[in-house]
Amino acid sequence: MEYIALILAVAIGYGVARVFQKREFVQLPIILAFSGAFLLSTTLFELLPEVFENGGEHIGVFIMAGILLQIVLDFFSKGAEHGHVHIHTEQKAFPLALFISLSVHALIEGFPITGHDTIFYGIIVHKIPIAIILALFFQKANFSNTTTLVFLTLFAIMTPLGSFLMAELPLLQSYAAQVNAIAIGIFLHVSTTILFESSKNHNFNLSKMTAVFLAVVLAYFL
Template sequence: MDYFILFMAVVIGSGIAYFFQDNSRFSKKLLMFSAGLLLAITILDMFPSLYANGGGNAGIWVIMGVGLQLFLEGISKGIEHGHVHYHKHHENAAIPLSVMLGLFIHSFLEGMPIEAAHHLNHNHEHHANSNILWALSIHKISETIVLTTFLLSLKLKNTYTVLILLLFAISAPLGAYLGSFLNSDLYFIAMGIVAGIFLHISSVIIFENNEKHNLNWQKLLFVFSGMLLGFIISTI
């Protein structure tokens, strides 16, 4: 079921981008909402479990996750947080393999903690990972909208576009499947790294493009709505 939800998030996101190509307003709002949700789930669910059970090195894995995401977004050009800084947008443009590679690794890592708790029999972690699944799925919809819009702008053959989206759709489920084989120690390492990734991405989305520190009430509304949902589902 977890694999299906992750896969369908990509299907939904690509469908929105394909049928509603003027989607920039919607995708930005969804991105803000998902950032608030990711941040809340990271702080309210992942951090308590990680620091209670992950040992004295828990914080190190979080820092490593932040650093790893900084590296990956240098490769992926920022698709994870809603921006693609890539300018080769013309007919028959080459597929930017580095962008795809960075995004696939990012997505693969995000999926790793989701299935592990089923096999470790940690009830609290299982509850936390269910929340991570839903937060990640909403984020993945917005992520896929950006990716699909980017691929459509390259005017690739439809076969290539579908193949790239299919590979992206299975990357998180593949990470979740391999994560199911993690032992307890490796599970908390993976969770710490993913928590660092989520912390970095949500922070960048919330604070990006606000150099003048203007008060944007609409942005605040969507971010706090995501945080509120995260608080609600983490306390259920």
């Protein structure tokens, strides 16, 4: 059921993008701010304490490695993981660099899902607005529906695949704390970037501020 829910999150994002393809989706920045705050909160409340408890004194190195890895992925994806796609292309070929970087990101974010229900919810909430933004980008860039659906389908599969590999591979399980620490670094980078980019000129409007506080409270009580 978790695997299906992760795929459905991307499908929901695509469906919402189809509804708003011919008009401005003014609520999207608020949804994005909520998702960033929720992902950050679930990471801090559930995953981070466990990793420091089980990972030993050098676990911070792996968290930093995750942050640096996400910076590298951002170079190729142009910020798609945190809600911005700045790719300009004349031809409509399959955007391979974007796909690879997003796939690595999505695969790693699937690793900590096993045994962490709150993180699972955080990733679900994160995936929906990202799928909306990706689908809207493909539509505005006049990519074919086939290209859009193939991209989003493969992207949707990556996170369940990461969760499956963590559940089935003893090697990953042996280094679960270190692998999850890398995922934490990715989550920290992505979620804080979403929050910073949601506040133009360092100003939060009331709607975004309410969404952020609601996300934090909701994550705390889950």
